Amino acid sequence: MERNGHFQLTYMITANSRSDATKLAESIRVEQSVEMPIDALPAGASRALGEIVSINPSNEEDFWMVSISYPNFLAGGDITQLINILYGNISLYPGIKVVNANDHYFNGHFNGPSFGLKGIRELLNRKDQKPLSCTALKPVGLSANELAERARLFARGGIDIIKDDHGVTDQQSASFHDRVSACVQAVRTGEQHSGKKTLYFPNITTSPVKILSRFQEAVELGADGVLICPQLAGLETLHEIAKFNQIPIMAHPSFSGGYIIHKTSGFTPSFYYGKLWRALGADAIIYPNAGGRFTLSVDTCLEMNEQMRIPFCGFNPALPTPAGGIHLNTIPDLLNLYGHEICYLVGGSLYQHPSGIEKATKQFTQLMEAHDE
């Protein structure tokens, strides 16, 4: 039963017996609230203590599902503090994995995507339901003009979204200002050839203190969206930028591996990318796809896709964007697997193509268009 004025978090924990599971659940509810021995807790603070709602064996041996409720006032309406309560000190324990939080956790604090899947489609003037195409502008080391020339070719090929590589930031070889100016212009030129809209998302990831002005610079230079690595720039930074509601944000998983690749700790990828990042306002969410050079399973990817789009706290659906080792020749299988409410990010396979970037991109977008809705 849900308690008024409380939110509820669910963990999968590792324990040999119900008694051990109960001990660990007791530790969690204390660690994540008052963080002191209960026998020394003053009466005035007892309402702050987390409460165990349920402890149930999971389907897998030695794993238990534990739900704990916390009073809303613990977070003081602060998103960073909500994340602290979710997985702050217990990130230092082995055998605790975040699997869910109920709607009371998100409601009234998080806003979800400002644009999301539908908003990005609208910016693209796409009335059909075909899947979207995306690429990464790279490599770092090229000049602003060299990168812009590549952007122009992608746009001529009719790609939907060009995002900067997450390693392209503000290097001497191509400063942020020069690169974004040149690429915006190049994309507008390329669009005239394709007759289609192409969105350019420069990477604004930098110090949390500087990122807001870099975001504004991107907007002023005519960028259609931005790329952010939330785990590098600070998770709530994503939310702060989403609140501007100006242009869409594509979130990149760099530096987030420690939270999602371990079986017995961290977060389920579905919760972390699909719920938390969506709640924080990521309009499109890049994740490491199965079958490439990363290690998530197809089932996990399907769960993420679903979680990014299903009704959730009234938030806009986000655009799932699988990436990492997707080749033109694996796209047809992926289309069958993931369907059309998705954006496919292809990088290397387009750069390697013997016919060059423009023709490779055309082939890529034709694969998207050939997909039956």
Place this chain on the structure above:
Amino acid sequence: MERNGHFQLTYMITANSRSDATKLAESIRVEQSVEMPIDALPAGASRALGEIVSINPSNEEDFWMVSISYPNFLAGGDITQLINILYGNISLYPGIKVVNANDHYFNGHFNGPSFGLKGIRELLNRKDQKPLSCTALKPVGLSANELAERARLFARGGIDIIKDDHGVTDQQSASFHDRVSACVQAVRTGEQHSGKKTLYFPNITTSPVKILSRFQEAVELGADGVLICPQLAGLETLHEIAKFNQIPIMAHPSFSGGYIIHKTSGFTPSFYYGKLWRALGADAIIYPNAGGRFTLSVDTCLEMNEQMRIPFCGFNPALPTPAGGIHLNTIPDLLNLYGHEICYLVGGSLYQHPSGIEKATKQFTQLMEAHDE
């Protein structure tokens, strides 16, 4: 050999053979620099590619030490981008652990602690070489005045540092402004009884966008230092605040577990807390101590203590601050183990003490003073 204009990173990787280790090292140097197939790399960007310096078997079977060098320009002088190169996308791979970065990685970008171990001793007017005492002000849920009363008792007991619990932020029960105002005054009152200086470090952790103004508010209200959870507020946020050089920063490990508790991935705790956080400007560094409710070994803790204090890029030594389940009765053993260039953080054991906070604190500080240098 070190290459001019390059920095060098060292990883421990998991591989069954030299050939597999070489394949993974190849992946790392590409993933963390140009992130595209080498056969498609344009000539203008070949200088951006990471270079393998060495691949050597480690002392343990199936582990290899890999050193890779990257050109400085890749980071563009941006600390967030330096962290991205260190462990961005490869955080999503299994079997890669950051163990070191050479001085060229840090020099010219990071500043290290503004105060550090010595600066904090100076603020305390401590001419001796005795270890320092610290406690956490809690629990969340008490009013500002109730928390201040506890702070007064700790100060009367002669404690060196009172830091807010990292779960005490800006709750309705005790707003940031009211709490800090009341606690600063209470500590100043308590000091008059003890005749000793006590430093109060409120927790300023919040959204990266709001944290600078909260820091300034803390300074204006007379706080002696601040507590930050860098992994929640954004790693470079720590550096941005340290640059003000106004009051010391104590860094707290909340939400950092995913990076340090896993044997085969993440960072060694010694590198992560001892080098990276020190370089980012943490004056005192709280870490989860061995033997408490966390899982690091005594050897790991000794390595961290050492790494926080040894000569390193000309940075000030940081103050190692072990925490988590340290009790008054385990202090003597810890003193023998860790020595005097350290700060012991004791929370629950002082609140639980049958004689009350002030007497418990007195006992704690007497243990510190009795320690032979």
